[in-house]
Amino acid sequence: MHELSITRNVLDIVIEHAKRAKAKRVSAINLVVGDLTGFVDDSIQFYFDMLSPDTLAEGARLVIQRIPAKVRCRACREEFTPQDFNWACPKCFAIGGDVLCGREFMVESIEVE
Amino acid sequence: MKVPVVQDILNANDQLALQNRQLLDEHGICVINLMASPGSGKTSLILRTIDALREHLRIGVIEGDIASTVDSDRVAAKSVPVVQINTGGQCHLDAPMVHRALAQLPLADLDLILIENVGNLICPVDFKLGEDLNVMIASVPEGDDKPYKYPGIFLAVDAVVINKIDLLPYLRFDVTAFRKLITGMNPSVSIFEVSCETGQGIENWAEWAAKQRKARLKRE
Numbered sequence: 001m002h003e004l005s006i007t008r009n010v011l012d013i014v015i016e017h018a019k020r021a022k023a024k025r026v027s028a029i030n031l032v033v034g035d036l037t038g039f040v041d042d043s044i045q046f047y048f049d050m051l052s053p054d055t056l057a058e059g060a061r062l063v064i065q066r067i068p069a070k071v072r073c074r075a076c077r078e079e080f081t082p083q084d085f086n087w088a089c090p091k092c093f094a095i096g097g098d099v100l101c102g103r104e105f106m107v108e109s110i111e112v113e
Numbered sequence: 114m115k116v117p118v119v120q121d122i123l124n125a126n127d128q129l130a131l132q133n134r135q136l137l138d139e140h141g142i143c144v145i146n147l148m149a150s151p152g153s154g155k156t157s158l159i160l161r162t163i164d165a166l167r168e169h170l171r172i173g174v175i176e177g178d179i180a181s182t183v184d185s186d187r188v189a190a191k192s193v194p195v196v197q198i199n200t201g202g203q204c205h206l207d208a209p210m211v212h213r214a215l216a217q218l219p220l221a222d223l224d225l226i227l228i229e230n231v232g233n234l235i236c237p238v239d240f241k242l243g244e245d246l247n248v249m250i251a252s253v254p255e256g257d258d259k260p261y262k263y264p265g266i267f268l269a270v271d272a273v274v275i276n277k278i279d280l281l282p283y284l285r286f287d288v289t290a291f292r293k294l295i296t297g298m299n300p301s302v303s304i305f306e307v308s309c310e311t312g313q314g315i316e317n318w319a320e321w322a323a324k325q326r327k328a329r330l331k332r333e
Contacts, residue, residue, distance in 0.1 A: 009124075010122055017120075038238070082264070087260075087264065095298070106119060109119070
């Protein structure tokens with residue numbers, strides 16, 4: 001349900017920028033989505049297919065670049081990607097750390113004609 | 114032709130959350146956004162918090178649910194101002210919904226607003242409302258493995274309230290390991306162990322909430 005309103009936001013942003021560029025149509029939309037956000041690719045695509053007809057973005061390709069989570073261990077400063085949500089440092093086994101990336105959620109660019 | 118955009122998708126929500134924040138600051142109101150699974154005791158904690166703090170603070174409540182007024186009826190029975198938001202299927206509250214709810218509360222007569230978000234550990238985290246504090250309730254029957262499964266919420270909150278500790282003798286829930294795991298992920302988090310059933314631990318939690326409010330007022 002959540003992705004419906006989100007996809008509407010994506011579409012608003014895309015159309016606004018496409019209009020500004022005086023585009024006839026949008027051929028691709030490049031999204032950047034961090035693995036720590038709760039957004040699901042297939043679901044965004046599903047709602048996009050539902051919402052985009054009769055807009056400048058109709059038929060545009062959705063390209064979703066996923067950003068893996070990266071965490072820095074607070075004990076030994078090792079940087080690691082939590083596997084299977086295991087937050088223990090693979091080097092020193094301390095639990096947890098500071099999130100360096102993985103929370104991104106943005107429209108990076110669009111390709112227009 | 115490629116057109117660079119680089120725009121955060123939740124920008125529209127974040128902007129309205131900022132407006133909510135400004136409105137609340139004008140009235141010196143502290144807002145706590147309570148997030149948790151269905152059945153973890155969000156409404157029960159709100160009722161207990163009202164009882165604990167009502168002599169010192171004027172409290173208002175925003176109840177978020179997919180449907181029904183069951184929760185807001187329970188809160189209204191305490192004679193505090195309450196607004197029910199029915200999201201009509203949406204799994205989280207967002208800034209526009211809270212904006213509309215704030216318009217229905219007597220802001221000039223409030224010190225603290227408790228927001229009960231929709232029961233869900235995933236989406237509410239991504240939507241700012243204009244809150245001061247994010248608090249999560251984790252109840253003992255849900256198990257102590259939740260931080261592994263829902264890291265986002267444990268990273269985002271200022272406090273975790275472990276509810277239903279009266280059930281600890283009957284269930285397998287390792288409080289020490291749970292605490293270690295969440296402080297590992299989020300070192301600045303405050304943790305409270307409470308039972309909304311017996312009232313155990315409520316005083317500590319309520320005292321923290323009141324103290325946080327005071328600290329915020331001083332900063333302004």
